[in-house]
Amino acid sequence: MNILVLGSGAREHSICWAVKKSKSCEKLFCSPGNAGIQKIAVCEFINLKKKIQILDFCKNNSIDLVIIGPEEYLADGVSDYLQNKGIKTFGPVKKAAKLETSKSFAKSFLLKNKILTPKYRKFTAVNKAINYLNSINFPIVIKADGLAAGKGVIICKNLNEAEQTIKLMMKKKKFGDAGKKIIIEEFIDGFEISYFSFFDKKTFLPLGYALDHKRAFDNDLGPNTGGMGCFTPSKKVSKNLEKKIIKNIIEKTFLGFKKESFTYRGILFFGLIIKNNEPYVIEYNVRFGDPECQTLLRKLNTDFLEIIASITKDELGKIKITNSRKSVVCVVLASKGYPESYNKEILIPNLKKIKDDEKTIIFHAGTKNLSSNYFSNGGRVLSVTSTGKTIEEARKSAYKVLKKLNWKDGFYRKDIGFKNF
Ligand SMILES: Nc1ncnc2c1ncn2[C@@H]1O[C@H](COP(=O)(O)OP(=O)(O)O)[C@@H](O)[C@H]1O
Ligand SMILES: [Mg+2]
Known part of the structure; x- marks a missing residue:
């Protein structure tokens, strides 16, 4: 299969990495991509706001499947458009994307299907x-x-x-x-987890979860960010809790989809807060989380491309997911100033000296390559993602690499996966 991935984050880098490992992957393209993705895929500029340009690219390069990373393209109906033109996509259609693009739509879906969610009212x-x-x-x-x-x-x-x-x-x-329109919602005091499950028309298949660190600085201080790091698994998440999540939330969501006028095909992210061992749904996201994706794909032993391809044929039921028992920790290296203002095009001198190994992979986000050197090109710059027998072991490997990188113009949290597990 020839694959096109849309996006430029570390999430998309990890998606390209997982797709590339598949025996069914022939050519791999990414747009716009980044300096890390460039090493494993052909990065091309396509104006992603112009759907016809995506279609032309697909035709000219015999693309069989387009994997859509960020929500903005799903909200824009890229999946609908390409599917109508006969191109397979991974990522739900616009109507289904409303679960993320309208919080009030998601809330009424949750209530209709008796899925536990904080009490709320909506106002215009x-x-x-x-x-x-x-x-x-x-x-x-x-x-x-x-x-x-x-x-x-x-x-x-x-x-x-x-x-x-x-x-x-x-x-x-x-x-x-x-x-x-706004919603005013009851505050739930608990801990957050991001749970993920694949869906097609006939079934759903849970993938796993990660715990995300959203605030910019150590001890959960500072402004909210896209995510400064995450880890999996967590001692706080018992088998019993996972069973509850699957039965009371994922299955009910799947049954709820049968009553809607759309079919949900893709990955669904359940933003959960756990209070007194009860999972509340805070939100749905209709795509992989970043940085959660980077950790989950490093645990996945099943052929990722086969999972995705099966969803386009409503054959997810034939797939069995196996995850390794490894612990994974992902630490994000960001530009100083993120999530507010920061400079771009700053040299990251040590990046080219560090090679990925069995334990640690550096997924790139905002990076670019200029005359064989790596430069920053965004707020979140790298996702250093390490595996280990324990969280502690994975943490040590990730932080060792961050020390070696020693990027003076960046910062990262020192407490990823430190407490909370
Ligand atoms: N009802 C709630 N109770 C407590 N914290 C909440 C609640 N809803 C959201 N939050 C906090 O706010 C963050 C962002 O909310 P979320 O609904 O995930 O919106 P978005 O990701 O679109 O910004 C959550 O990750 C959580 O930390
Ligand atoms: Mg959220």
């Missing part, structure tokens, strides 16, 4: 939202309904903060149209 008028605040206890969570690049959720400790947040989202349009 500022005054009604503000009035509602008088009848509830704090803290509460206020969420812009639409896509807001991971920034549209604010936890408010008191009435004043909540009022300001409502005004910021609905009046000042901080998140543009994404904040026209």
Whole structure:
């Protein structure tokens, strides 16, 4: 099969890495890609906002399957368009992507299907939202309904903060149209996990989970980011809890899909908070998480491309997933200043000296190659991903490589996988 991967993050690098290992992979392309992906795939520039250009590329290069990494292309209907033109895709159609692109849509789906989720109300008028605040206890969570690049959720400790947040989202349009509608949600005090399952029309197949570290700095301080690192497994997640997640959440979601006017084919990310051993669904994402993907694909022993290809034929039922027992830790190296402003095109001098090995793979995110040297090209720059018999062993390997990289213009958290397991 000839494959085209869309995206440029470390998630897409790990996807390319996993696809490349498959015996069914012939040619592998990626757009736009990055300096790491370039080593294993042909990176081409396609204007991904113009669907016809993606189609032309697919025709000219005999692409059999397009793997769509980021949510923005799914929200834009790239999957629908290519499928209608006879090209297979991995990533759900636009209607199904609404599970991520509209938090109120996801909430009503959860309620309809009796899946445990924090209590909420949705609002389209500022005054009604503000009035509602008088009848509830704090803290509460206020969420812009639409896509807001991971920034549209604010936890408010008191009435004043909540009022300001409502005004910021609905009046000042901080998140543009994404904040026209908001939801106000009960705060759940527990620990978070990201659970993943594949779906096709006939069945679902759980993949596994990882624990993500979202805040920029150690001890969960600083602003929210796309994710500064993650690890799997965790001692907090018992077999019993996993069973509960599969039965009460994933299976009910699958049964719920049968009543909708779309078919969900792809991977689904369940953002969960566990309180008193009960999993609450906080959100759905209709694609792999970044950095969770990097860790899960390093544990996967089943041929990744075969899983994906089976989904396009509704033959997921024929696949059996086996994961290695390894622990995996992924630490993100980011540009200084991320997630706010940061400089680009800064040399990462030691990167070319460090070779991947059995334990550690460096997946690239915002990198580019200029005259055989690696330079930064984004906020999150590298995902150093290590395996080990234990989390401790995996951590040691990852941090050893980060020390060797010794990138003065970047920063990383020192506590990934340190507590919490
Ligand atoms: N009901 C809630 N209770 C406690 N924390 C929450 C709740 N909803 C969201 N959060 C926190 O806010 C973060 C972002 O919320 P989420 O719904 O995942 O939105 P997004 O990923 O689109 O920004 C979550 O990862 C979690 O840490
Ligand atoms: Mg989230």
